[in-house]
Each structure stands twice: as structure tokens, then as C-alpha cells.
Amino acid sequence: MPLSIxxxxxxxxxGEWARKFLAAKTAPLVTPTYFRNYPELTGKTCTHHLFCMMACPAPGAIDVVRTPEGWMPRIHVGHCIRCGLCVEACPNGVLRSGRILESMFYDNTKLSFSFRIDVDTERCMGCGNCAVACPVxxxxxxxxxxxxxxxxxxxLLKVNEGKCQVLHVEKCTGCKTCEHHCPNEAIHVARLLEAVHAPEDEL
Amino acid sequence: MTVLQSLKNFVRSKSIHVAYVDVGSCNGCDIEVLACLAPRYDIEQYGIFVHNNPREADVLLVIGAYTPGWEGKLEGLWEKIPDPKVAIAIGNCPISGCLFNRPHTLVDPPVAKHIPIAAQVPGCPPRPTEILSAILSVAPTVFKDYEVRK
Incomplete structure (x- = not known):
């Protein structure tokens, strides 16, 4: 009996017992490397296609700003929901987050944007604001x-016989400048985002 | 007296009582706070206790984008918490409104407009480890210089 006391x-x-008793029992939890965190820059050159901003579902989470080194995407913490769509949508791989780029490479998938321009001929007055404003x-x-x-x-756009006419829709970059400059809400740009498996330009 | 008081404050900062309030979120952050209580993250081994009673809380976790139904109620809840107290904004919603902050919506973020926010944990939702480290980093500052005679 006295011996056991x-x-x-x-x-x-x-000391070891006291430390174990007073401190946290489980090991400090580290963030795994595959965690899809806020996108980081990979150092590749941004070509200002703005597909990251178009794909982003959260308002005000990403913008592309001009720095002395060139165009640079900027993530706003507090707005970004870490969905990783900007990483997938970027055609140049400027952004990196978790294992998104690696899995895109192995699965040979890609998010591709295409644009469609709809002109409401009943509302179009043929003023040509869209064609003049269009940066293309x-x-x-x-x-x-x-x-x-x-x-x-x-x-891309031209006024023909008093109506706006879309000539080469494949040249559209989806900037929606025409839509913002139309006084009559006659022109609408649809941004179509689709996930493509084995894109043909890479085969 | 000061030594005794600072010892008391040190002990108090080792047992943080937490209340959380959802002022209009999608419940994603609530689930992440709930995950902190689960055995994997086990918030209580760090001396953090969730009572969800503002009368005995030190730290208030605010979740959500502040819907109109919470006008006045969140401020009243903040006044119910005895001093010293801090509020931590959990998730994007109390910081920026996240996806809900669009034209023609009724949410009124940021929550910092309505009650003082000491720390913000961005993310949609934030990881439980991020919530945990935010509470642990705020904890020493809550009771710092509390009731210490100058």
C-alpha cells in the first residue's frame, strides 16, 4: 500500500506527465498539402483574358490589375470562396491552388469559355454604339x-441595313462592352463555360 | 494585488467560454464550428468551452451576413455578454457578405458595422483549424490588463 502511493x-x-496533462492531447493539426487554399501565383505570364474573373462565382473575389511586371490576378481574402474555378479557367496556368493543376493535367480536362452574341432585332436601332465600342x-x-x-x-460587329449584325462571333472575348454601351438593351453577350475532356488543341 | 490579478487573468485566458450566433448564413460555417467540437479537432482540450449562453461567454463567434431580422437583436446580444468580451467573425459572410452580397438583397454586411469585431476568419467555410487558431490567438488579449490596478 505505501509503495503504491x-x-x-x-x-x-x-515532468513529461505534467506536460501531457496540462497541454493539448492531440498533435497540432496541419493543413494538408492537397488543401485547395487561396489561389497563388505560379509566376507564368498573365495574358489578360479575364477568364478567371468571368468564372468566379463570388462578387469581388478576384480582379486582374496592371503592375509594373504586367497583368496580375489579385485574390481578395474575405470574398474568395476557394472554389478553384479561376485556377481551372485560366488558359495559361497563372494561378495554383491545391492539386487542381495536377489533376487537370492527369485527367486532361479543361474549362473552356465560348461566347454568343444575341441581337434583338426588334429593339436594335442601328446606332452602332456596340460596334464602335467593341475593343476587338x-x-x-x-x-x-x-x-x-x-x-x-x-x-466582329457591324451595322448593316440599319441593324446590328454579328459577323465573326468566334472573335468575341466576352468583355460585354457592347452590352454596356447599348442604349436600348438590344444586345446581349452570353458567356458559356463548359468543362471539356481531352481538348482537341492539345491532342 | 497586481500579481494576483494577472495570475487570475492568465488562468481565465486558459478557459475561454464561447457562444456562437448565426445571423443569416448558409449553415456551412455552423457545421465547421460544430466540427471543432468533434473528437478530431476537440476544442475543449485547449480550454475552450461552448456554452452558447451570452451571459457566461467571453468570445462571441458571429456567423452570417446579417439579415434584417437581426437588427437590434445582435446588438442586444452583444450587450448581454459581460466584460471582457470579443467577437470573432467566422467565414466570408460577416466580412463581406460573400455570395449573398448582391444587388437587391436585404443582407447588411459587414457585421463590424453593428458590433465591434476583434478578429476575422475568412473562408467559405473556414477550416476548423483556422477557427481554432483564431480563438486561441485572440484568447490572451481578451483578459489582458482586465481589472488590473494601474
Missing amino acids: VYYAKEFFR NKLIDSQMSHGGRASTDDL
Whole structure:
């Protein structure tokens, strides 16, 4: 009996026991490496396609800003929901988060954007604001007159016979500038985001 | 007296009592707070106790984007908590409104407009470890200099 009391007392006065008794029992939990955290920059060059901003479901979570080194996506903590869609949508792999880029590489999948422009011919007045404002048109024909009329047919948008006409929808970058400049809400840009398996341009 | 008081404050900072309130979220952050109580994260081994009673709380976890139904009620709840007290915003909603903060919605984020917020844990939802480390990092500052005679 007295021996066991001594035994217990010896056990309790060990420093290791006291530390174990007072401190947290489980090991400190570390964030696993595959955790999809806030997207980080990989160092690749951003080409300002803005697909990350288009794919982002959270308001104000990502924007692309111009820095002395070039365009750079910026994540806003407190808005970002860590869904990783910007990482998948980026055509250049500028962002990195968890294992998203690796799994995209192994599964050979990709998120691809395509754009469709719908012109409501009953509302269109043929003012040509959309065609003049369009930044793609500006690159092709910088001399375009204020009415949206032009001699070339390489344009994305053009006013033909008093109505806006979409000529090359594949040139659209989905910026929606035409939609914002339309006074009559006649033109609408649809951004179609689809997950593609084994994209043909990589085969 | 000061030594005794600082010893009391040290002991108090080792037993933090937590109440949480959801002012209009999607319940995702509530589930993450619940996961802190589960054996995997086991919040009580760090001396943090969840009573969910503002009268005996030190730390208030605010979850959600502040819907109109909480006007006045959250402030009243904050006044019920005895000093010293801090509030921690859990998740994106109390910080920015997250996905709910769109035009023509009635939510009124950030919660910092309505009650003073000491710490923010961003994420949608935040990891339980992030919630845990936020409470643990705020805990020493809650009772710092409390009732210490100058």
C-alpha cells in the first residue's frame, strides 16, 4: 500500500506527465498539402483574358490589375470562396491552388469559355454604339465611323441595313462592352463555360 | 494585488467560454464550428468551452451576413455578454457578405458595422483549424490588463 502511493507520486511528479496533462492531447493539426487554399501565383505570364474573373462565382473575389511586371490576378481574402474555378479557367496556368493543376493535367480536362452574341432585332436601332465600342473591332478597323459602318467584313460587329449584325462571333472575348454601351438593351453577350475532356488543341 | 490579478487573468485566458450566433448564413460555417467540437479537432482540450449562453461567454463567434431580422437583436446580444468580451467573425459572410452580397438583397454586411469585431476568419467555410487558431490567438488579449490596478 505505501509503495503504491510512492509509485503514484513518482508518476505524477514526472515532468513529461505534467506536460501531457496540462497541454493539448492531440498533435497540432496541419493543413494538408492537397488543401485547395487561396489561389497563388505560379509566376507564368498573365495574358489578360479575364477568364478567371468571368468564372468566379463570388462578387469581388478576384480582379486582374496592371503592375509594373504586367497583368496580375489579385485574390481578395474575405470574398474568395476557394472554389478553384479561376485556377481551372485560366488558359495559361497563372494561378495554383491545391492539386487542381495536377489533376487537370492527369485527367486532361479543361474549362473552356465560348461566347454568343444575341441581337434583338426588334429593339436594335442601328446606332452602332456596340460596334464602335467593341475593343476587338478597334484592333481590326481603327478607322470605323461613328455609325458602326465599315467596308471590311472581318469585324466582329457591324451595322448593316440599319441593324446590328454579328459577323465573326468566334472573335468575341466576352468583355460585354457592347452590352454596356447599348442604349436600348438590344444586345446581349452570353458567356458559356463548359468543362471539356481531352481538348482537341492539345491532342 | 497586481500579481494576483494577472495570475487570475492568465488562468481565465486558459478557459475561454464561447457562444456562437448565426445571423443569416448558409449553415456551412455552423457545421465547421460544430466540427471543432468533434473528437478530431476537440476544442475543449485547449480550454475552450461552448456554452452558447451570452451571459457566461467571453468570445462571441458571429456567423452570417446579417439579415434584417437581426437588427437590434445582435446588438442586444452583444450587450448581454459581460466584460471582457470579443467577437470573432467566422467565414466570408460577416466580412463581406460573400455570395449573398448582391444587388437587391436585404443582407447588411459587414457585421463590424453593428458590433465591434476583434478578429476575422475568412473562408467559405473556414477550416476548423483556422477557427481554432483564431480563438486561441485572440484568447490572451481578451483578459489582458482586465481589472488590473494601474
